[in-house]
Amino acid sequence: MSAWRSAVLVAGLAGAMMGCREKLTTPSRCPELCPATKLEMADTLLPLADSADTSVRGFVLIREATYLLASTLDSLQAVTLIRFSAHDTMWTVSGTTLDSLYIGKQDSLVLTLELAQRDTAVKNLRLVIWRLPAQFDTGATYQSIQPYLADSTLVDTVAVPDTAQAGAHTFNIADSLPMQPGDSGYVSLAIGIVAPTKTALTFGSGNLSTAPLLSTYVHARAPFDTATDVFSVSPFVSLFVINPPATQPPPGILAVGGIPTARALLSLSLPKLVVDSTSIVRATLLLNTVGAVGGFANDSFYVVAEPVVRDYGVKSVLWPDSATSGIVLVHQGQTGQIQLDMAPILRFWGTTQGDSTPRLIMLRAYPEGSTIGAVNFSSRAAGAAGPQLEVTYVKPYSFGVP
Amino acid sequence: MRRGPAVLVAVLACAGASRAAAQDSVFGIRGLGLLDRSVSAKSGALGGGFVLFDPAAAVNPASLAGWHATAGWAVGAGSFRSFDYGTGTSSLSATRFPVVGFAGAIGSKVVLALTASDYLDRNWSVQQTDTVSPRGTPVVANDNTQSAGGVTDLRLAMAYRLPNITLGFGAHILTGSTNTSVSRQFPNDSAFVPFTQAQTTDYAGVGLSFGALVSPLPGLVTGASVRVNGRLRASTTDTAADIPMPVEVNAGFYDQPVAGISVAGTVGWANWSRAAAALAATGQAPSRDVWSVGVGVEVNVLRLGRRQLPLRVGYRWRQLPFPIGGDSVAPGPALSEHAITAGLGFDTASGRATVDLGLDVGSRVAGPLSESFTTLYVGLTIRP
Numbered sequence: 001m002s003a004w005r006s007a008v009l010v011a012g013l014a015g016a017m018m019g020c021r022e023k024l025t026t027p028s029r030c031p032e033l034c035p036a037t038k039l040e041m042a043d044t045l046l047p048l049a050d051s052a053d054t055s056v057r058g059f060v061l062i063r064e065a066t067y068l069l070a071s072t073l074d075s076l077q078a079v080t081l082i083r084f085s086a087h088d089t090m091w092t093v094s095g096t097t098l099d100s101l102y103i104g105k106q107d108s109l110v111l112t113l114e115l116a117q118r119d120t121a122v123k124n125l126r127l128v129i130w131r132l133p134a135q136f137d138t139g140a141t142y143q144s145i146q147p148y149l150a151d152s153t154l155v156d157t158v159a160v161p162d163t164a165q166a167g168a169h170t171f172n173i174a175d176s177l178p179m180q181p182g183d184s185g186y187v188s189l190a191i192g193i194v195a196p197t198k199t200a201l202t203f204g205s206g207n208l209s210t211a212p213l214l215s216t217y218v219h220a221r222a223p224f225d226t227a228t229d230v231f232s233v234s235p236f237v238s239l240f241v242i243n244p245p246a247t248q249p250p251p252g253i254l255a256v257g258g259i260p261t262a263r264a265l266l267s268l269s270l271p272k273l274v275v276d277s278t279s280i281v282r283a284t285l286l287l288n289t290v291g292a293v294g295g296f297a298n299d300s301f302y303v304v305a306e307p308v309v310r311d312y313g314v315k316s317v318l319w320p321d322s323a324t325s326g327i328v329l330v331h332q333g334q335t336g337q338i339q340l341d342m343a344p345i346l347r348f349w350g351t352t353q354g355d356s357t358p359r360l361i362m363l364r365a366y367p368e369g370s371t372i373g374a375v376n377f378s379s380r381a382a383g384a385a386g387p388q389l390e391v392t393y394v395k396p397y398s399f400g401v402p
Numbered sequence: 403m404r405r406g407p408a409v410l411v412a413v414l415a416c417a418g419a420s421r422a423a424a425q426d427s428v429f430g431i432r433g434l435g436l437l438d439r440s441v442s443a444k445s446g447a448l449g450g451g452f453v454l455f456d457p458a459a460a461v462n463p464a465s466l467a468g469w470h471a472t473a474g475w476a477v478g479a480g481s482f483r484s485f486d487y488g489t490g491t492s493s494l495s496a497t498r499f500p501v502v503g504f505a506g507a508i509g510s511k512v513v514l515a516l517t518a519s520d521y522l523d524r525n526w527s528v529q530q531t532d533t534v535s536p537r538g539t540p541v542v543a544n545d546n547t548q549s550a551g552g553v554t555d556l557r558l559a560m561a562y563r564l565p566n567i568t569l570g571f572g573a574h575i576l577t578g579s580t581n582t583s584v585s586r587q588f589p590n591d592s593a594f595v596p597f598t599q600a601q602t603t604d605y606a607g608v609g610l611s612f613g614a615l616v617s618p619l620p621g622l623v624t625g626a627s628v629r630v631n632g633r634l635r636a637s638t639t640d641t642a643a644d645i646p647m648p649v650e651v652n653a654g655f656y657d658q659p660v661a662g663i664s665v666a667g668t669v670g671w672a673n674w675s676r677a678a679a680a681l682a683a684t685g686q687a688p689s690r691d692v693w694s695v696g697v698g699v700e701v702n703v704l705r706l707g708r709r710q711l712p713l714r715v716g717y718r719w720r721q722l723p724f725p726i727g728g729d730s731v732a733p734g735p736a737l738s739e740h741a742i743t744a745g746l747g748f749d750t751a752s753g754r755a756t757v758d759l760g761l762d763v764g765s766r767v768a769g770p771l772s773e774s775f776t777t778l779y780v781g782l783t784i785r786p
Contacts, residue, residue, distance in 0.1 A: 025546065026428055026485050026492035028528035032727035032734055032771060033431055033487075035528070035547045036685060039586050039597075041536045281586070281594045282536065343595050392536045392594070397584050399601040400684055401643040402434055402636035 037398050041281070046389040048268055053379045053387070055249040056314040057262035060369030062239050065260070066209040067116050067370060069240045070127070070193040071200035075294075076259075076372070077243040078200070079145060079192045081136060084214045086185030087231035104221030107228070111171045111189075112213040114204035115164060117371070119297045122199040125160040129173055130190040134183035142243035149190060157194065160201070168210065186236070187214060200296065202372065205238050209370075212238065252381040253290055256303055257365030258374030264363040265314060266387060274391060275349045275359070282392040283342040285326065285361075287377040288385045295332040295373030301365055302327050303338065303375060307345050308360035318362055324348040327366065330375055338377070342389060426496045426525040427773060428485050429737055429766055433681060433689055433724025434634070434645065435552055435580075437674075440501050440519030443477050443781030447745025447760030448698025449716020452666040454625035454654040455615065458783060460501055460519040461652060462613035462627040463570025466561035469505040469513050475783040476502040483775045496525065500779075513561045522553040524580045541594065544587045551580035553605045553634070568615040570627075576607035576634055576647070607634035607647060621658040627651070643684060646676040648691075648723075662703040670694040674723030682730035690736060694720035698743065709748050714760070716743040726768035735769030745779070756783040 028034050071078040090102045111129070118125065130153045137144070156173040193201050204210040211234045220227040242259060249255035254264035274280065285305060295301065305326040310317040319325075326341040345361060348354040365373060380386040430436035441450055442458035453459045457468030458475045476499060483494040503517035527548035534543045559572035580603050588594035613627035631647030654668030671693050678688030698716030705711060719740040727734030741764020749756050760779035765772055 022497070023493070023495045024426060024525060024548065025527040025529055026494055027487050027490065028428065028431075028530060029487040029771060030530065032768075033428055033528060034530060035431070035584070039543075039545055039584060041534055043537055279597060279599070281588070281597050284593075341593055343593075347595065390537070394586060394597045394599070397599045399582050399584070399603075399638075401603060401638060401641050402605075402634075402645060402681075402684070 037400070039397060040395045041392060042395055043390065043392050045286075046270070046274065046391060047384075048266070048380060048387045048389060052267040053254055053264060054314070055253060055255045055262055055264040055379070057246060057248050057255060057258065058260045059263050059364065060261040062242075062260055064207055065369045066205055066207045066367075067202040067372075068191075068205045068212070068238055069200065069202050069242070069259070069372065070191055071242075072193060072195070072198045073200055074198060076200065077142060078240050079142065079149065079190050080203075080238070080240040081132060081138075081140065081145065081188070081190050082212055082235045083132075083134065083136065083186055083188040083237040084212075085233040085236040087216060087233045089185065091229045091231075093227065101220035101224055101227050101229075103218045104225050105219040107217040107219060109173050109217070110215040111158075111173050112168055112215065113171065114168050114210035114212075115160075115166050116202040116204060116209070117166070117296050117299065118160070118164075118201045119199045120162075120165075121297065122195050122197050123162045125162075125193060125195045125199065125201065126157045127160060127171060128157050128192040128194050129155040130192075131155050132188035132190050134186035134188050136188050138237055138239065140241055141245065142241040145190065145241055149192065155189065160193075187233075189214075200372070206235060207369075211235055249376070252379050254287070254363065254377040254379050254387075256363050256375050256377070257301065257368075257371065258294070259372055261365055261368050262374070263314070264377065265308070265316065266361050266363065268359045268361065268389070270359055270389070274389075275346060277393065278350070279393045279396070280343065280346060280391055281394060283346050284390045285340040285342045286388040286390055287338045287340060288382070289335050289338060290376040290378055291335070293330050293332055293334040293373065293375045295371060297332060299371065299373060300329055300331040301371045301373040302329055302367075303340065303363060304366040305340050305342065305345065305361045305363050307348055307354065307357060308362055309357050311358045311360055316360065316362060319348070319357075324354075330373075332373065334375075338375075339390075426481065426494070426498070426523055427483070427766060427775075428494075428526050428528060429722070429724075429726060429768065429771075429773065430524050430526045430549070431528065432726055433686060434677070435522040435524035435724075437692070437722055438500070438520040438523045438552075440517075440521070440555065441477075441779075442475065442501055443745060443758035443760040443779035444714070444747055446477075446479075446762055446777075446779040447714035447716065447743050447747075447758065448666055448696070448700060449718040449741070449743045450694070450696030451654065451668050451698035451716055451718070452656065452700075453696065454613070454627060454652055454668050455623060455656045455666060457505065457513075457515075458501065458503065458781065460503065460517040460555060460557050460559075462615070462625055463515075463557075463559035463572035463611055464561050464568045464613035464615045464625065464627070466505055466513040466515045466559055466570060467563050467568040467615065469515070470507060471785055472506045473783060473785045474504045475781065477779055477781045479777050479779050481775055481777040483773055485773045486771070511563045515557075515559050515561075517555075517557045517559065519555050519557070520552060521555040521576060522578075524549045524552040536594075541588055542590045544589055545584065546587075547582075547584045549580050549582045551578060553578040553607075555609075557611070559611070566617050570611075570613040570615075572611040572613075572629075574609035574611060574629070574631070576605060576609065576631070579604045601638055604637050605634055606637075608632045609647065623656040624654070625656070626653040643680060645680040648672040648674045648676055662701065664700040664702070665698070666700075667697040668695070670720075672723070677723070681724075685729060687725040687728040687733035688730060689723040690721070690725070692721035692723045694718070696720075706748060709750075712747050714743070714745045714747075717741070718743065718764075722766070726771060735771075737766060737768040739766040740764050741775075747781075754785050756785075757781070758783070
């Protein structure tokens with residue numbers, strides 16, 4: 001055996017005997033075997049008075065929302081308007097000598113709604129359904145639609161079971177909803193609610209949710225009037241109208257959520273030390289509410305802060321990554337200060353990837369366009385009540401020499 | 403093909419796998435670290451008693467005369483430690499390479515060698531759990547402070563053989579660095595992000611060593627070495643400190659009273675108190691002069707096949723220079739260490755390679771604190 005082969009053999013043996021272990025960490029006994037210097041932490045409050053902020057409503061339009069709304073609240077009245085697609089006037093039958101049958105008589109109608117939110121404390125809630133002109137104005141307002149919400153156009157009122165929870169529910173409406181000759185098969189409905197107390201109800205619109213469905217049960221023409229079929233159609237147009245109408249947030253207010261949804265854009269003027277420091281262990285954006293958080297009773301939604309990667313004002317491009325976002329859950333009726341974690345965003349800004357991005361964040365509701373929840377914050381114009389950044393950091397540690 | 407350079411490459415590559423260090427210790431957190439022992443597996447098995455006569459150890463340059471041809475050597479050491487921290491014990495372990503070297507003979511009288519060995523070990527990691535109150539709210543914080551690295555002794559040495567006496571001279575460069583870091587984690591509160599801060603400290607220094615081996619009687623060899631060190635400069639990016647390093651004196655004997663049995667003993671002293679003022683200036687407890695003693699016996703009567711199988715046992719004791727805890731006014735308890743050792747060795751590859759195994763079992767004690775250890779040395783010497 002050569003020297004080298006022996007050496008390799010022995011080296012391999014030694015390696016196998018000892019392995020390459022490295023376990024050095026142990027709890028220590030203080031003060032004898034603890035570092036002479038301890039880590040110290042400190043807090044500081046950075047006012048964002050030099051920052052810029054703005055708030056704009058209309059990021060998720062009513063027709064883009066995942067819900068349709070009916071409300072009798074004093075602060076928000078709403079009626080849903082739906083134009084259903086036209087259904088066929090005939091159907092085909094296989095296995096008989098007949099190819100097709102024509103609708104002879106309309107039997108009954110069933111409206112299927114995916115209930116989303118309601119105040120379960122309100123009992124004896126009823127849907128009120130009116131017939132609208134088939135080609136109603138899709139730019140209608142709450143005021144302009146009022147003439148159609150009359151007894152003469154009332155189709156039905158149907159009870160929403162007190163036990164109804166979120167999910168699909170069917171409502172048998174009028175036994176007959178005559179097809180108007182000039183409506184080309186379209187049926188348009190207005191859906192409101194009535195209850196002993198003022199309340200609101202949302203149901204799926206079809207945008208990332210289940211759309212309303214209108215199912216028509218029919219008989220064929222004589223002499224085949226024993227043949228039946230069901231035609232189900234979904235909305236061709238669906239929206240809701242509200243009162244008071246939506247307006248842009250007033251100056252001094254950072255609005256988030258609501259109808260249509262609003263976002264707030266904050267430009268943070270932060271010391272470079274804060275952005276680049278690795279010693280920051282927690283950063284919190286402090287926002288003071290103006291009024292109470294709005295929405296369904298006992299409802300809640302998230303307010304999320306996302307960094308802007310390209311600044312185009314209210315149309316800025318966001319970085320929608322949960323790892324670089326701050327998020328906080330807010331509750332209907334909540335007032336006072338809301339704290340939003342900013343550490344992920346500061347860490348993102350401190351990275352190579354994020355060091356060229358503007359120091360801008362967008363506040364928005366999450367999930368956006370799926371709740372009527374809204375919250376208003378004081379802007380920097382409010383001075384001390386405006387946004388502030390609370391930073392907790394570790395003071396520089398002195399290792400000493402040697 | 404000339405094999406000498408290949409051996410050098412091999413041993414340096416081996417050294418590159420890990421910084422030379424015989425053992426780590428949580429006690430290395432104090433002063434300049436744990437004073438290490440640049441011993442071979444053979445010397446280690448003999449309690450360090452043979453270290454003045456061991457050509458593979460980096461203590462006495464005169465011992466290089468033990469090489470009669472080109473040689474390369476490396477030592478691996480795997481250590482297992484148990485540290486008693488008062489409310490429990492920690493089982494710790496590490497693998498290091500205490501000594502690597504290359505030597506070549508020039509004629510029949512001169513031997514030149516290049517060695518790399520550990521001088522100060524600063525590998526340790528301690529963890530503390532505390533409750534802190536940022537923003538007025540109690541939060542559990544896990545702090546970890548750790549150091550990796552140390553000071554390595556690079557030596558270019560020469561031995562010169564004369565009748566009945568061998569002289570040696572070595573030039574030393576102390577070099578190395580430590581990466582020290584401190585981190586804080588908040589295990590129970592995700593709102594807080596972990597914190598880490600690190601610092602690199604570089605070390606540089608020089609030293610000279612002189613040694614002699616004298617054979618006054620047949621079978622008896624006495625030896626002595628003196629090492630004079632300059633200041634060790636420890637520098638970071640924004641500060642530096644110069645610490646005077648000690649003068650180290652060793653003396654010992656090696657005897658073969660009867661055929662097949664060898665006895666060796668070494669006594670060492672180092673005036674580490676030279677560093678006391680500089681350490682005190684940095685707020686640390688002052689260092690002290692230290693003694694060390696090692697004795698060993700080698701029995702060379704067993705054979706494994708055609709190979710001789712020397713068996714070795716030994717005992718060693720030493721003081722360590724840096725007190726544990728305390729400050730410049732009231733130093734903490736002094737640290738000492740003792741161990742019993744054993745081992746064996748055998749030649750292979752027609753005598754061109756030697757494998758030495760050594761076991762070092764002992765403890766370090768500083769007042770009420772203690773750490774026990776078991777170190778397995780594996781040494782490989784190649785004479786191509």
